Amino acid sequence: MSAPHQKVASPFKQPKAVWAVAFACVISFMGIGLVDPILPALASDLHATPSQVSLLFTSYLIVTAVAMLIVGWVSSRIGAKHTLIAGLAVIVVFAALAGMSGSINGIVGMRAGWGLGNALFIATSLAVIVASASGGFGGAIILYETALGLGIAVGPLLGGELGAISWRGPFFGVSALMAIALIATVAFVPQLPRPAKRTSPLAPLAALRHRGLLTMGIMALLYNWGFFTMLGYAPYPMELNAHELGLVFTGWGLLVAAFSVFFAPRLQARYGTAPVLYANLVGLGIVMAVIAAGVDTPSVVITAVIVSGIFIGINNTLTTQAVMLVSPVERPVASSAYGFVRFIGGGLAPYAAGKIADATDLGVPFYVGAASFLLAIPVLASGHKLLTAAEQRPMEPEHLTPALIPVGNQAARGEASVIVAVGNHPGADAVVDAAARLAHDTSSALEIVHVQQTAVVEEQAVDTETDEQARAAVGAHLARLTAQGVSATGQVLRSVGDHAAAGRALAAHADRVHARAVAIGRSPRGPLAQFADGSFTTALAHGTHRTVVLVDPQHTPRELTATTIAELRTAAH
Template identity: 45%
Template sequence: MRIILDAEEWGRMRLREMFPPAVWATAFAALIAFMGIGLVDPLLPLIAREMGANKFEVEWLFTSYIAVMALAMLLSGVLSVRFGSRRVMLLGLCLVVVFATLSGFAPNIPFLAAVRAGWGLGNAFFTSTALSIIVGSSLAGMSAAITLYEAALGLGIASGPLLGGFLGSIKWRYPFFGTGLLMFIALVFTFLLVQEPKQKEPPRGTRDLFRAMRHPAVLTNSLIGLVYSFCFFTILAYSPLTLRGLDSIRLGYTYFAWGVLVGISSVFVVNWLRPLLGPVRLLQANLLCLVAVFVAAAWVHGRGLLWVIIVSGFFCGIANAMFTTLAMEVSPFSRSISSGAYNFVRWTGAAVAPILAGWLGDTYGAQVPFWVAAALLALGLLGLVWFGPVLEQGLAENAPQEGHGHAPRAHKPARV
C-alpha cells in the first residue's frame, strides 16, 4: 500500500465522493480530540504556579492521561469489533466531554490528574476507532484516508496549544471548558452523520491483540514507535517547563508553530519523500535527524531552545505518519487489531516520558531529559537499521494485489 496520493485518482473523484459526511464528521472529532492532547502545554507553568507544584507533580497531568489510554487500547480495538466502531467512538466522545469539563473544576493536582485519566479513557475509545471508521467509510482508498487522518492530527495538535494559550491567558480553567464544548459539538455531528462501516471486521478476542504483538513486523514497528513516542512527549509535555519567561499566549504560539510543522510534514512532505526513499529508509533518515534535534535541545538555552522545539515538529510529523502507516501496512491482522496492538505499545512509552522527564529535570537539571531522549532515540534508530528487513518483509507480504484495491484485510495466521 502506498501512502502517496494518485493525482489522476484525485482528479477523477470529487472530495464529496471520496469522503462521505461520516468521514468528515469523524475527522472533525479527531481534530478536537487531538487538540486535547496539546491543550495543556501552555498551561503547565501556570498550573504549576497556581497549585504550587514542581515539574514531577505537574507532569502527572500527561502521564495519567496517556497511561490510561495505553491500557484502554487493549480493550478498545476488541470492543469496536464486537459492538461496532460507532458505538465505541460515541462512548469515547461522551467520556471526553464529561472529564474535560470536570478538569475545569479541579481544586488540586491529584484531582486534575484523576479526571485527566478519565479523559484519556475516552480518548482511547475514540482514537482507536476513528482511523478504522475513516478508512472503512472512505471511497478514496487507505492512502487518502490515512492522509486525512494525519491532517486532522496535525491541525488538532497545532490548534490545541493555541486555544489553551488564548483561553488560559484569561483563566487556566477556561481551555478545559472550551474543549468540552467543542467535543460536545463533535459528539452531535458524529451521532447524526456517522454510520457503521459497511465492510465489517470479523469478531476478535483479546488474544488476537497479543498475537498481533508477537508478529515480528508489528512488534518491531511498535517497539521503535514506543521509543519515538517517549521522545515525542518529552517535547510536547516536558519542554514547556523549560521555556522560562514565556506567558501562556506566547507558549501557545510556540507550540502552534510546532504543530503546523507536524501537520505539513505528515501530510505533504511524506507524500513527496516516501516514493523517493521508501518507507523504511525514510524513517531511518528521519530518526537520525531527530537524534540531532534532541542533542541540540540539550545544548542550547533560551531563544535557541525555542527554535529547536519548533523545528522538531517537522521531523515529528514525518515520524507520526510513517509509524501510523507501517502499523497498518506491515500487519496481516484486521485494522482494529493492528491499531490496538500498536497503540498499546507506543502509548506505554508516551506515558513514562512526562513523569520521568519531570523527575530528571527536577533532580539533575532541565536539559538532562533531552539527553536521555536523544540516547533512547539513537537506540531506536539502531534497532530500525538492524530489523529494517523485517519491516520490508511485512510490507511485501501484505501489499495489495493488482486489481484488489485497498479493501480491509481479514485476519490471516502470522508467522512468528
C-alpha cells in the same frame, strides 16, 4: 485507475456524518497541543512541581495504552458508531471534570478518564469517516488529513488563548467542543455494520509475538519516550506566558502536519522507509541534544522545538506505515498492539523525566530523550531486512498476508499479458472493458488487478475495503467478461500507504511477470491529481519498465511516457 469522463468530486462534498466525525477529529487532534501552553501556569497556580504536572501526560497516555488492548474487542461487539459515541462522551465528561478540579492530583485523575475516551475515539474515527464518505475513500482521507492539520496547528493557538484567561479554559473548551461533536455524531452518523469476526481482547498481546511488529513497537516506544519528554518539559525553559507558548507550539504543529501529510510519502518513495527513519531519528537526537545544551537560553529551546516538528511529522507517518508493512495480522489488531507499546513509552517518559530533573537539573531529561531517539536506530536496524522485504515483495509465500492475492483461475506462466489496474469505483467496468479490447488487439492475455489500499494518515491506518469486498469486485469483473466470451484472470493487490505506494507496488508486479502493458483509466479526482508528483499514475510510470497506457472507452489508448506525463501535468495546471 478510475473511470473516464466522470465529474471530479470534491473531497469536501461529503455527508453530514463525515463532517460530524471530522469536526470531532479536529478537537481530538487539538488534545495535547491544547494543554501544552498551560503547563507552567498549572505548576504556578496549583503550587505543583513540573514533575507533578507531568503526570497529566502519564495518566492520560498509560490509560490510553491499556485501553488500546480492548478497543477492538469493544468495537467488534457494539459497533464503530457506538464505540465512537462512548469515546466522545467520556472525553466530554472528564475534560469538564478536569476543568473543575482544584488540585493537580484531581486533574491527573481526570486526565486518566480522558485517556480512556481518547483510545475509544482514535481506534474508530478514521474507519468511520472512510465508511461514511461518498465518492470513494480518497476524499475521506483528504478530509481526515485536513482535520489532522487543523487540530495540530489550531490546538496550541486555542490553548494559549484560553489559557491566557485561566488554566481551566482549555479543559472546558475541549469539553464544550466535544459535546457539539457528540451531538452531531449521534444525529448524523448512521449505524455501521459490525465486523463479521469478533476480536479477542488478548489478540493485540498475542500479535506482539511476531518479531516485525514487536521490533517496530519497541522502536516507537523509544521514539515516544523522547517525544513526550520534549512536550512535557520544553515549555518550562522557554519562560513564556500561555499565549506565547501557544504561538510557539502552533508553529511546531504546522510543521508536524505539513511534513506528515506532504513530505513523508515523497521521502519514503525516493529513499525507502528505513533509511528515512534512520536519518529522522538522528535529526531528532540532535534537536533534543540542542535543547539540553541550551536549556538556559529560551531562544534556543524555542527554535529547536519548532524545528522538531519537521522530524516528528515524518516519523509519525512512516513509523505507522512500517508497522502495517511488517505486520502479519489484521490492521485493527496490529494498530492496537502498536498503540499499546508506543503509548506506554509516551506515558512513562514524562514521569521518569520529572524524577530525573528533580534529582539533577532540567537539562538531563532532554539528554536522556536524545539517547532514546538514538537507541531506536539499532532497534530499527534489527528489523531492517523484514521491513525492506515487506516494502519490495509482490508476493512471498512465507508472509502470512501476501501482497498479491489470486482470484479465480490463473494464466499460464510466461504468457504475455495486459494488466489493467482498477479500484472499487463506479467507472471500473468501463476501464476493464477498454483494457479487454486492448488485450484482444495485441493478442495478449488480460489480467485484472484490483488495488486494495491501506491508508496511513499520521498515526492511524485503515483498510479502505475488506478482503471479501476486493475479491468480490474482481469476481464481478471476471463474471461479466466471461459472459461476453472474454477470458481473463484476476488479482487483488494489497498496498500500504498513499496512492504512490500502490503505484510502486503495481510497477514491481508488472516487471516481475513481464507484462506487455499496464492499462489504467482516468482519475475521477481530475488530471491535476492523476499526474501530480506522488500520484498513482506517476509512481507507476516511473517505477516500471513496462509500457503504461491510459485507456479511455471513447478515445484511442495513449502511452504514458515521462514526456507525456510532463505534458499532461502542464495541461492540468
